[in-house]
Amino acid sequence: GAGVSQSPSNKVTEKGKDVELRCDPISGHTALYWYRQSLGQGLEFLIYFQGNSAPDKSGLPSDRFSAERTGGSVSTLTIQRTQQEDSAVYLCASSSRGGAIEQYFGPGTRLTVT
Amino acid sequence: AQKITQTQPGMFVQEKEAVTLDCTYDTSDQSYGLFWYKQPSSGEMIFLIYQGSYDEQNATEGRYSLNFQKARKSANLVISASQLGDSAMYFCAMREEETSGSRLTFGEGTQLTVNP
Numbered sequence: 001g002a003g004v005s006q007s008p009s010n011k012v013t014e015k016g017k018d019v020e021l022r023c024d025p026i027s028g029h030t031a032l033y034w035y036r037q038s039l040g041q042g043l044e045f046l047i048y049f050q051g052n053s054a055p056d057k058s059g060l061p062s063d064r065f066s067a068e069r070t071g072g073s074v075s076t077l078t079i080q081r082t083q084q085e086d087s088a089v090y091l092c093a094s095s096s097r098g099g100a101i102e103q104y105f106g107p108g109t110r111l112t113v114t
Numbered sequence: 115a116q117k118i119t120q121t122q123p124g125m126f127v128q129e130k131e132a133v134t135l136d137c138t139y140d141t142s143d144q145s146y147g148l149f150w151y152k153q154p155s156s157g158e159m160i161f162l163i164y165q166g167s168y169d170e171q172n173a174t175e176g177r178y179s180l181n182f183q184k185a186r187k188s189a190n191l192v193i194s195a196s197q198l199g200d201s202a203m204y205f206c207a208m209r210e211e212e213t214s215g216s217r218l219t220f221g222e223g224t225q226l227t228v229n230p
Contacts, residue, residue: 108157
């Protein structure tokens, strides 16, 4: 079946502009995660959605970052007033449930803020 | 303190030889999980292997095995019979089930190069 998809694959934006990144999880997966990977670094947790529960937003680096998940499926990560330090690859993952062992990752969106 | 430490930024191995990638972790949770992911140059994250903190046997998946030493808080990945396609970035990660739920905390990775 289809894996996790993300769009766009690449995004170049000017400093100060807002961007929206989209994640389509695997159908039926109730858990969805956003991570950020800066160049040459490991992944940094941003936010986690599980079913209808309140999301775990503890990894969001500032109030310029927000995310929503509509209808328990598609998720959008929004970065307002982008800064150069926001440049990174944003990875989305989903799993069949919150405690499932494997998180299936999407291909990521490479964000470049000029 | 770093929760996941990977001390080898880069490793080289000859094709068909075994290689060990180091990972140490720090947690006060009793229930946690340890993961290894592979990230080829294409950027996708590929799950390799999982070890639960209460698992008494070391996890194995094909050519991958996890050398779990709980008292030392280490979870090294052993790749046997290396192949050219194993060249990639490898990340160790931890899930602290009591304090952090389902999120994963990643190390900074080890770049493995397999030489022919």
